[in-house]
Amino acid sequence: MAQAIAEVSRTFNEFLLLPNRTRTDCSAATVDLRTPLAGHMVGEAPAIELQSPFTSAIMQAVGTHDLAIALARNGGLSFLHHNEPIQDQAAAVRQVKNFKAGFVTRDTNVHPDYSLSGCLPVLDTEGHLQHLVLRSDYADNKRFPNQVVDAVKRLRVGAGINIQHYQERVPALLEAGVDALCFESSDGYSHWQAQALT
Incomplete structure (x- = not known):
């Protein structure tokens, strides 16, 4: 419930933040913005670590595969919107995952005179x-x-x-290769949310 505060209200312009003394070894090159996407045990590496602390909103206007590619290339993570058929959202996941070939690990037979000039080999020891x-x-x-x-x-x-229709969507997204899921809800305190999280 909203409350009226009797004190004088403040704006950000009324505050002055005083940083600690800047050391001589501090430069833009030494700033580390890495952050875990989700909680993890102390001393363990997070399952997903962002190189820069940026994610997109789950909105139809911004949660597209183009933004997902741009954010991932620059260290962040985008959440694709769900205001579309399941197969379309799964296809958008595949578009992002297939933007780069990554390590080509599939067994492939090639003819001896086939050129692999567009590839770089990764060898073991x-x-x-x-x-x-x-x-x-x-x-x-x-x-x-x-x-x-x-x-x-x-x-x-x-x-x-969505917290009401996720049962059919989640398996399709996992099969498409999604790395993270996020419930999008305008009401974070509902029976649907409680059921979805249990």
């Missing part, structure tokens, strides 16, 4: 081929060094889900 990396992905990694990627170097993407 004994010189055996483990993966291929497309040169375009390598160049993209150089251009965007803070990308948020999964274990096989594909961009990470989240998806918003």
Whole structure:
């Protein structure tokens, strides 16, 4: 319930924040903005770590695959909106996940005279081929060094889900490769939310 406060109200312009003394080793290059996407145990690495603390809103106007690609390339994470059929949201997840080839791990037979000039080999310590990396992905990694990627170097993407119709949507999104799910609700204190979280 809203309350009326009898004190004088303040605006941000009325406050002066005093930082600590800036050390000589402090520069833009040494600032670390990494942050975990979700809670994790102290001493353990988070399941998903953002390189910059930015996520998108789960809104139809902004939660698109284009923004998801842009945010992931720059260290953040986008949550794709759910105001569309399940198959369309799953297709948007796949568009983000397939933007980069990542490590090519599929077994593939090629003819001896086939050129792999567009690929870079990843070898193990004994010189055996483990993966291929497309040169375009390598160049993209150089251009965007803070990308948020999964274990096989594909961009990470989240998806918003509704608390009333999530049962059909979640399996399709997981199959498409979504990395994180977020309930989107205008009412965070409802029976539907309690049921969805249990």
